[in-house]
Amino acid sequence: MQVESSPAQVTQFSRAARQSGRSIGVVPTMGALHAGHLSLIECARRDCDTVMTTIFVNPTQFGPQEDFAKYPRTLDADLELCRAAGSDLVFTPKTESMYAADARTTVRVAGLTDVLEGASRPGHFDGVTTIVAKLLNVTEPDRAYFGRKDYQQQLVIRRMVRDLDFAVEVITCPTIREPDGLALSSRNRYLSAAERETALQISRTLRDAVESAKSGVNPPQVAAAMRNRLLAVPGLELDYCEVADGDSLSPADTAAENAVALIAARVGTTRLIDNEILTFR
Numbered sequence: 001m002q003v004e005s006s007p008a009q010v011t012q013f014s015r016a017a018r019q020s021g022r023s024i025g026v027v028p029t030m031g032a033l034h035a036g037h038l039s040l041i042e043c044a045r046r047d048c049d050t051v052m053t054t055i056f057v058n059p060t061q062f063g064p065q066e067d068f069a070k071y072p073r074t075l076d077a078d079l080e081l082c083r084a085a086g087s088d089l090v091f092t093p094k095t096e097s098m099y100a101a102d103a104r105t106t107v108r109v110a111g112l113t114d115v116l117e118g119a120s121r122p123g124h125f126d127g128v129t130t131i132v133a134k135l136l137n138v139t140e141p142d143r144a145y146f147g148r149k150d151y152q153q154q155l156v157i158r159r160m161v162r163d164l165d166f167a168v169e170v171i172t173c174p175t176i177r178e179p180d181g182l183a184l185s186s187r188n189r190y191l192s193a194a195e196r197e198t199a200l201q202i203s204r205t206l207r208d209a210v211e212s213a214k215s216g217v218n219p220p221q222v223a224a225a226m227r228n229r230l231l232a233v234p235g236l237e238l239d240y241c242e243v244a245d246g247d248s249l250s251p252a253d254t255a256a257e258n259a260v261a262l263i264a265a266r267v268g269t270t271r272l273i274d275n276e277i278l279t280f281r
């Protein structure tokens with residue numbers, strides 16, 4: 001496995017792979033890797049001849065009050081995990097080589113980024129789309145892999161890829177959970193044992209929403225039940241809890257068939273997000 005911090009070297013690696021007829025997959029991450037990230041690498045490994053993982057804690061997607069400085073950085077362990085999962089190259093760029101001091105270009109997907117995570121974290125998605133556009137340009141993959149855990153993110157990236165004619169297929173992989181349901185997240189390591197127990201209410205509420213939808217409860221009723229339940233959990237501060245159309249992210253109405261339930265909440269100082277696809281009868 002090659003570890004490379006130079007964008008030009010990574011592009012060269014990708015072009016050499018393509019010239020020898022190999023298909024290329026890329027898995028963008030911010031490191032602090034866990035089984036969720038590894039499932040994306042494994043998915044890419046199955047589909048593609050050459051797999052690149054990128055590890056970059058992207059400053060432009062963090063707000064001024066967010067956890068950029070204290071975001072976990074575990075590069076040595078990450079590289080071992082990438083190697084074991086079958087990555088051929090890991091791209092670990094320096095901030096200076098991704099952002100010129102006089103950079104003036106931002107990629108912005110309008111509309112979809114105004115709601116949910118976008119409403120709570122102004123500018124977050126502009127940082128995400130700009131860095132993902134840059135990483136796709138550097139790595140020139142056939143396929144790029146993202147987790148459904150960040151539902152809105154993969155939707156925004158799909159829209160960017162379509163609108164800007166990136167020649168890449170976006171693949172969304174299922175959310176990997178702990179046996180008790182907690183969605184894996186690099187931020188879970190901040191949770192105390194008691195906070196972790198509180199955080200479990202998020203995935204439990206989502207699981208019950210899946211069942212309610214199946215049993216004929218309509219989307220606004222499911223959303224209201226989820227909200228009422230979470231608002232009553234001590235130690236959990238609800239940011240949003242919505243049942244939204246799976247494509248537009250507008251609130252799902254009573255006629256919706258395919259929708260997604262999305263939750264963001266703070267437990268202690270840790271902000272967690274999770275979601276489940278709902279199928280209504």
Ligand code: AMP
Pocket residue numbers: 028029030031035036037039040145146147148149150173174175176177183184185186
């Ligand atoms: P991050 O390092 O948090 O930026 O995440 C990198 C990629 O891993 C994103 O596409 C995430 O959606 C994905 N990811 C994070 N957690 C999980 C999980 N529990 N299951 C599946 N994918 C995940």
